[in-house]
Amino acid sequence: MKILVCVSKTPDTTAKIAFNGAGTELDANGVQFIMNPYDEWYALVRAIELQEAFGGTVTLLNVGTEANDTIIRKGLAIGATDAIRVHAEPQSALYVARQIAHIAQAEGYDLIFMGKETIDFNGAEVGAMVAELLDLPFISFASKLTMPDPQTAVVLRDIEGGAEELELSTPFVLSASKGMAEQRIPNMRGIMMAKTKPLKVAEPIPAKDLAVAAHFTLPSGKSSVKLIDPEHMEELVRLLHEEAKVI
Amino acid sequence: MEPFDPQVAVVAVAEAVKAQSAQVVILSQSANGRALLGRLAARLDAGSVSGVNALPAVASGFQAAKPVFGGKAQAIYTLTSPIKVLSLAGNTLQPEQTGAEAPVEALSIALPASRIQVRSVSKVEGTVPLPEAEVVVSGGRGLKGPEHWGILEELAEALGATTACSRPVADAGWRPHHEHVGQTGIAIRPNLYIAAGISGAIQHLAGVNSSKTIVVINKDPEAPFFKAADYGVVGDLFEVLPRLTAAVKKYKENRG
Numbered sequence: 001m002k003i004l005v006c007v008s009k010t011p012d013t014t015a016k017i018a019f020n021g022a023g024t025e026l027d028a029n030g031v032q033f034i035m036n037p038y039d040e041w042y043a044l045v046r047a048i049e050l051q052e053a054f055g056g057t058v059t060l061l062n063v064g065t066e067a068n069d070t071i072i073r074k075g076l077a078i079g080a081t082d083a084i085r086v087h088a089e090p091q092s093a094l095y096v097a098r099q100i101a102h103i104a105q106a107e108g109y110d111l112i113f114m115g116k117e118t119i120d121f122n123g124a125e126v127g128a129m130v131a132e133l134l135d136l137p138f139i140s141f142a143s144k145l146t147m148p149d150p151q152t153a154v155v156l157r158d159i160e161g162g163a164e165e166l167e168l169s170t171p172f173v174l175s176a177s178k179g180m181a182e183q184r185i186p187n188m189r190g191i192m193m194a195k196t197k198p199l200k201v202a203e204p205i206p207a208k209d210l211a212v213a214a215h216f217t218l219p220s221g222k223s224s225v226k227l228i229d230p231e232h233m234e235e236l237v238r239l240l241h242e243e244a245k246v247i
Numbered sequence: 248m249e250p251f252d253p254q255v256a257v258v259a260v261a262e263a264v265k266a267q268s269a270q271v272v273i274l275s276q277s278a279n280g281r282a283l284l285g286r287l288a289a290r291l292d293a294g295s296v297s298g299v300n301a302l303p304a305v306a307s308g309f310q311a312a313k314p315v316f317g318g319k320a321q322a323i324y325t326l327t328s329p330i331k332v333l334s335l336a337g338n339t340l341q342p343e344q345t346g347a348e349a350p351v352e353a354l355s356i357a358l359p360a361s362r363i364q365v366r367s368v369s370k371v372e373g374t375v376p377l378p379e380a381e382v383v384v385s386g387g388r389g390l391k392g393p394e395h396w397g398i399l400e401e402l403a404e405a406l407g408a409t410t411a412c413s414r415p416v417a418d419a420g421w422r423p424h425h426e427h428v429g430q431t432g433i434a435i436r437p438n439l440y441i442a443a444g445i446s447g448a449i450q451h452l453a454g455v456n457s458s459k460t461i462v463v464i465n466k467d468p469e470a471p472f473f474k475a476a477d478y479g480v481v482g483d484l485f486e487v488l489p490r491l492t493a494a495v496k497k498y499k500e501n502r503g
Contacts, residue, residue: 013430013450017319037431093295094288119430121315121322123297128253128285137254137362140282143424154366159278160378161425162370164250168363178431179424210294210328214310217321219456225463225473230482233494236462239478241498244460246439247382247406 001056001150003047004107006100006114006126007039007075009068013119019216026216035071038115040078041183042176046145047113048079049181054150056110057081061103063088063096069199076194077186083197088204091212093121097129098207104134110150110170116141116177121213124175131173139166143179250368251279252361257286262356264291264330271303274334276378284334294326300336300436300457317430317453337379338436377428380409383437383458385428387413389444389465389484393421398488399443405495411435413445429454443484447472464488 011017011031018027034040047058060075060083062068072083086099104112112134117124124140131138143163144156155166158177186194228236240247260283264272272287274280276298288295296311300321303311308325311333315322377383384403390396396410403410410426417427428435430450440458444465445451452475455461463476464484473479480487 011316013317017316019320093285094292097285097289119317122313122317122434124281125285125288125295125297128282129289131254132257132286132289137252138282138286139363141278157278158425159368159370160376161374162368163425164368165366166363167366172362178427208292208328210288210292211296211311211324211326211331213315213322214325215323216315217323218319219321225476225479227479227481230480230487230490233480233487233491234497236478236480236491237494237498240439240460240462244439244477246460247495247498 001050001054001111002107002109003051003056003058003111003113004061004100004104004109005039005044005047005058005075005080006061006112006130007044007071008036008062008115008118008120009033009064009071010036010118010120013037017218019218023216024214033067033071035074036115036118036120038117038119038176038178040075040115042178042180043113043115043174044075044078044080045181045184046176047111048184050111050147051079051081054147059084059107059109061100062086063090063099063204065089072199073194074186076197076199077190078184079190081197083199084202085199086202086204091209093123093125094129094211095207095209097126097133099204100126100130101133102205103202104130108171112136112171112173114173114175116175127173127175134173137168137172139168139172139174141177142174143177145174145176145180250361250365252363253279253282253286254363255358255361256283257290258358259354259356260287261290263354266354270330272330272332274332276334276336280334284332288332291330291332292328293330293332294324294328295332296324296326297334298336298434299333300339302340303331303333314434314457317450318434318456319449319453336436338381338438371425375409377409377411377426377433377435380435380437382406382408382439382441383411383428383435384408384441384443385411385413385445385455386416386422386443387445388415388419389446390416390421391444395485396422398485398492402441402488402492402495405492405499406439406441408439408441413448413451442472442476443488445472446470447475464491
């Protein structure tokens with residue numbers, strides 16, 4: 001089984017988000033960057049489990065500069081077979097999707113996995129784009145995947161207020177949400193082995209950026225909280241009605 | 248077309264876009280809407296933004312805003328393609344009735360067969376799904392166990408609200424995963440968010456801080472959530488919640 005896992009680099013979930021003076025880019029000072037948790041904990045680990053069960057390979061794919069090699073090496077330490085980095089500074093989802101689709105077209109993977117969204121831009125767009133560019137089915141927000149045989153998949157997919165169970169044949173694209181797998185911590189052997197695993201750098205294909213996050217703002221802080229006496233909840237109801245006008 | 252498969256739907260929508268020479272396509276920010284968004288953008292070579300939470304600006308170029316970094320910030324996207332595809336977050340715009348008639352035109356489009364078979368769908372019936380809910384009542388570890396959820400559900404019922412929970416509660420299996428709101432769960436923006444027994448970790452705040460009004464009930468006056476709240480009640484939720492439920496019921500009765 002040949003599996004491709006697409007991974008992104010994102011700020012850590014606890015990072016304090018700030019921007020440069022012009023508000024055009026993230027102020028990376030003091031920000032720790034990690035592999036997007038949905039890519040790592042769920043998509044990558046499930047891919048490795050499938051490879052352990054059925055054999056084959058798990059290839060990591062990242063679109064980014066050499067600064068991303070740290071997270072790629074971590075993915076290799078967790079257990080991926082090899083990695084490809086498309087050398088570019090991506091500005092938009094469609095740009096990234098076109099790079100992924102180009103690589104996938106040439107290699108012919110049975111499964112293409114990624115996290116349900118990145119925790120920085122929260123787009124959840126790239127998976128659907130890759131699937132469309134390759135004319136493959138796409139299962140988004142998958143929380144469980146079982147494969148009775150290497151060609152057949154049964155997937156549980158999160159939908160609003162519930163879940164649906166789907167069946168389909170490989171090849172397909174899947175984005176993983178919580179529940180798909182349990183996080184794996186790389187062990188010393190994995191870390192040592194990762195240093196010698198192949199990391200191929202590929203040149204990007206030309207693609208346009210049609211939607212670019214050009215400006216950022218931080219939410220204006222709330223004016224200070226109004227405290228209500230816990231004995232007088234009718235006062236809270238009155239304020240919610242008369243002042244906040246939400247009930 | 249039932250069940251919905253974005254791979255099939257994209258063919259129909261793309262044809263409709265071409266037939267109408269549409270310049271902007273707006274989808275809902277649902278699981279299916281988001282899957283369709285990416286497909287359409289790739290098929291039409293269109294710029295796309297998912298989760299737009301304000302009316303796009305067109306004064307200088309086409310700009311669409313959305314929350315990013317799990318709600319910690321807002322990004323303004325510039326779209327430069329002839330066709331733009333957007334998905335719109337719930338509660339972004341209030342509907343206005345103009346009385347105008349929108350003509351419905353039938354298009355005949357040959358669709359491919361779906362390659363996905365739907366085996367079953369399990370959905371909680373009778374409540375408004377969280378992303379669309381206008382009022383949300385949410386519980387955290389302060390409720391001390393799943394057996395205490397009754398007092399929260401009573402308040403939700405009195406308010407016509409949907410219930411939600413924090414990550415530790417979903418992780419502990421007290422409540423189903425689809426109720427988990429926050430950075431790694433669902434991001435919501437109801438008109439009113441009432442949080443009981445949730446301390447307000449940065450990851451939780453990220454998923455709820457776009458709510459219009461936030462009420463925090465916590466016995467710990469130092470809980471970080473109070474800093475993000477509009478109204479705070481420092482007290483024992485086991486006493487405060489039933490009192491609030493009674494006050495809501497009384498208010499609703501008086502209004503007839």
